Amino acid sequence: MSIFLDKNTKVIVQGITGSEGSYHTSRMLEYGTKIAGGVTPGKGGQKTEHGLPVFDTVRDAVDATGATHTCIFVPPPFAADALFEAHDAGITFAVCITEGIPVHDVLRVVATTPGMRIIGPNCPGLISPGKSLIGIMPGHVFKEGSVGLVSRSGTLTYEVVDLLTRAGYGQSTCVGIGGDPIIGTTFVDCLREFANDSQTEALVLCGEIGGSDEEDAAAFIREHMPGMPIVAFIGGMNAPPGKSLGHAGAIISGAFGTAQSKIAAFEAAGVPVADRPSAIPGLLAQRVPATV
Amino acid sequence: MSIFLDKNTKVIVQGITGSEGSYHTSRMLEYGTKIAGGVTPGKGGQKTEHGLPVFDTVRDAVDATGATHTCIFVPPPFAADALFEAHDAGITFAVCITEGIPVHDVLRVVATTPGMRIIGPNCPGLISPGKSLIGIMPGHVFKEGSVGLVSRSGTLTYEVVDLLTRAGYGQSTCVGIGGDPIIGTTFVDCLREFANDSQTEALVLCGEIGGSDEEDAAAFIREHMPGMPIVAFIGGMNAPPGKSLGHAGAIISGAFGTAQSKIAAFEAAGVPVADRPSAIPGLLAQRVPATV
């Protein structure tokens, strides 16, 4: 098993005929993702360059293909609309790649789309290696295995996965949840799924300064996942307080949100925190053998 | 038993220090309703003329008294706010007497207050005779018994109940759901409750031209309440089409909503329709003996 997606997951792509959408659709197809079609209003009935059917509306796409998952590549002003449309059409899982969506749009969407899990926005998506990939992750870096990974960063995720793979740790599912202040799926949401996943035997959490998601995750682990080997990393440990570095979410506010606060919370939950990405495999090796 | 309220139901009154609120609080107390207090912002800590505690907020009132029901007498511009406040404070049952609330306010309230049943607005409230009364119904007309009643009208309800009582039919619960186009609780909502009420052995439904609530009720009865003796009455049978008579809801639109459509629907469900209020007890007598 894996979480959120497996090899049978049917996916549509919103914004499939745009340059990003089209490019990453090719990459996902190459990886083996079951892409059932795409949506571009006004191009219904056409075929994409990949030979996939294009639909005018998500409803049409869902009716025709039975897709449950969507991957959204539409520009920021139209992203909330794309999410609302997906929800209204019965999509239950949406990966929103778009960066720069107004935070109030995101607030409205997450508050009013019950029953639809949203990954992101401003995220690289997720992958269950060897099975399926939704988003923009470079599939070749990943390898099937039993380590689950959740990360607020994109490129840092690839970095960490590359290190894991080289050290002999394959992955069950890797989720890039995005670094914005308001995101659809948090660390805890992912942990809840990993806790019930038979394939996942260990976890790596890549957090970041700002917010209190890592603290919440630590509390959840302490209470619900005492047996699971988990290693954490916090990006931005050397960032000075009061500065916002790229990720809108990475703003330190009060005691919560500092690297210190997050490290303390993880350590109190029995989760070692790596001082650099390259230290992660070693810490993992102390708790679970490689090539699992 | 009875539906929606019984002798232990704890009620607060929003707008208790206004003239209507104060007057009807007296009437409810006389009837035996357990009124735990009232709410008037800025008068928290005072006592009403009835000796009841006044609170600044519904939250304070609920925290102090454990009330679950509220009766709302505030003027139309403030009624939606009163309902939102009740919902936010954990009230599960609201009776809104106020007439003339903008229909969009009502739409917003009913769409966003899950878990709180709203009777009305623009309704006379409800009564479980011999137990409790919330609203503005004249309690002395009612008598405890086993006939349930739902009505879109206020004064017509009293008329019908008076006839029932004189004919020896006491009532389990009588609900005046209000005649506005958008109401919190419909005929079907009430039928669902009556279907599971051990005290209720027969039902009277007082409908009105306009809308399709009566048609929906007939369909529900046909499917879920085949054994229950039920009699219906439709007000406005002689109203010409295309005219709006008082109740905003009583506008005939299309085939649905005419007296003919409603009568046909009830008769198809095996529910006789009285041609005048005074014929109701007679029709009831054919199906269930009086003094039940």
Added chain:
Amino acid sequence: MNLMEYQGKELFRRAGIPVPRGYHAAAPARAAELATPDVPEWVVKAQVLMGGRGKAGKVKFAKSPDDVASVAEEIMATPMPPNRQNPKGERVNSVLVEEKLPIVKEAYCAIAIDRTTKRPVIMVSRFGGMDIEEVSEKHPESIAKFFVDTAIGYSPFIGRELAFQAELDPGYRKAFPAIVGGIYELFFRYGAKLIEINPLVLTSDGRVMASDAKVELDDDALYKNPEFKEWQETLPLDEDEALAAQAGLGTRNFRRFDGNVGTIANGAGLAMATMDAVRNAGGNFANFLDVGGGANAERVRNCYELVVNHTGAKVMFINIFGGITRCDEVAKGIVEALNTTKSRKVPLVIRLTGTNEEQGRKILADAKMTPVETMDQGAARAVELAA
């Protein structure tokens, strides 16, 4: 409150819904003055609330400012032809003059409140420019509907889906989601019960425009937009509404009919049942009248006078069941009303029961009036007296 076309289009403009270039004029000379020569052809439309302007010859074309003046003159010269609800027709007090559009398609688009789902419903059809009831009979499948979750609100995909589902001409597609967004915004901003664009036209040069505008505002929400008070004063009431308003009643509380049994009751449900009772007793009601709550002497007198002065009532059946309304107050009102009215007197049949019934009956007895016991009895007695 129903708005005139030009008022509806003023709201459309505020929401960015495209409307034809044009202006509103209350006199033919003014209409001609505002007509600029750069427009090759104008359409001049009577501003009335009654339907059927086209058939009544109240929509005409004009090719020059002079032409606009004479056409406007002609349109304003006579009232709209009467119908059942408006037995005297409706005066044409002003016209809307607009550029004539090169129309290639006409569609229908509206938003209203659906009682069953308790949601706003948006309706779209590719058959525009005709009566929507007719469309729903002849081409029911052509009407695409979307029930909006107000917690989410409008989002452009709704307009897109509707356009595809209703099979609107592709020329509509680009502009359509924003136009639907505009009517949704107006619907909530101004508390409307209905906003209808019929037809929403597509022009040969690719513009999408609201060629007509029908807006019904919620009377209960008018207080939120004080400007509507002024608008309301410019609108014609039908006679029944005007009379009700003069008597201090809500405009929906009074309707006249052809019979000779006047009725006064408290509560719309009871008032309708009272009419039914008169009919059941073999008589004909002269009116519907809901006196409302708190029936004091002045109110009762006003209602009495309203009925006797403006209907063919030969008898008055007053049917009161006291809930909020207290019988003693009504009784006082009746006695005082009859003592102070200067209108013609008709026989009274009074039925009075409910809250404070004893005191009410006593007041009537002191004034030598004897109420009947039941609604049926009262109706029978009234019909008998009117015969």
Added chain:
Amino acid sequence: MNLMEYQGKELFRRAGIPVPRGYHAAAPARAAELATPDVPEWVVKAQVLMGGRGKAGKVKFAKSPDDVASVAEEIMATPMPPNRQNPKGERVNSVLVEEKLPIVKEAYCAIAIDRTTKRPVIMVSRFGGMDIEEVSEKHPESIAKFFVDTAIGYSPFIGRELAFQAELDPGYRKAFPAIVGGIYELFFRYGAKLIEINPLVLTSDGRVMASDAKVELDDDALYKNPEFKEWQETLPLDEDEALAAQAGLGTRNFRRFDGNVGTIANGAGLAMATMDAVRNAGGNFANFLDVGGGANAERVRNCYELVVNHTGAKVMFINIFGGITRCDEVAKGIVEALNTTKSRKVPLVIRLTGTNEEQGRKILADAKMTPVETMDQGAARAVELAA
């Protein structure tokens, strides 16, 4: 984007939030000209984004138009004193002149976004006019909070509850729910991340007014209100933001620090990790730089020049992990950038892996550049070269 006080108050006015009578002036003479003699005393406030105006002597009182001029002159004569983020201080380009209010109470009221509940949170305290962080330390129980369900929106009971819970002076009660409604409306209408009124004052004549205004708008939502583009142009950027904007980067994509190892990475997370790696290798980073997606030659050159021209970098560590960004494009960018730049050259340490890694390495090899294998290796090598 943070607004100046006078801009925030312009928004407050639009939402009906009472603000003191006053005006904005960019020159002392103009300030004096606008001062009407019917106001007994004025307060003149520097319009700057930096905090601590009061302590810096940039808020002063004046009793006559002449007085206003001289006080404004004095305030505008010198910049705000520097702090860590603004090493040169901030020039005072204008002042806000307002009637001095007879203040009896000061409260605090703000709305922001709570990450954990994913809801707007309204915060109220009876301790206004001081740093809210200080209040939350000294009187944490005094801060009343309400997390708004955006599906329902704001309703006045929320303001009432907060006023009672925060124990605001009863004088606030009547006006307070509408003021909170106003900031909630602004929050959504303009896409704000923070709106803060500190202090919200109660005057001796019973008025409740926003004495200050702090508004932070969401940069991602600015496009919805084109007027903000103009406002933005009047606002000072801090130097790092200005440099980032000039280089075509987002204002948050570049920050300078004191070290001598320049860094360029793709993705904020990797860029932060790159800084951490430099520190772990015993060095000091000169900057944070996230090159973003789609790193073409021009972009890479701009980033390179930005770092070498504006930091003390003695070496450049370029750390790319290709996802959306393709390694071949980055490699091309690096080669082209180095060939075309006119800025000083520093030794490069390149780490390039991920999408199209092979092609990228080939391009670098053709240009005689040899990338390192890992981030740690790269950091170590860069630190070594900078020593």
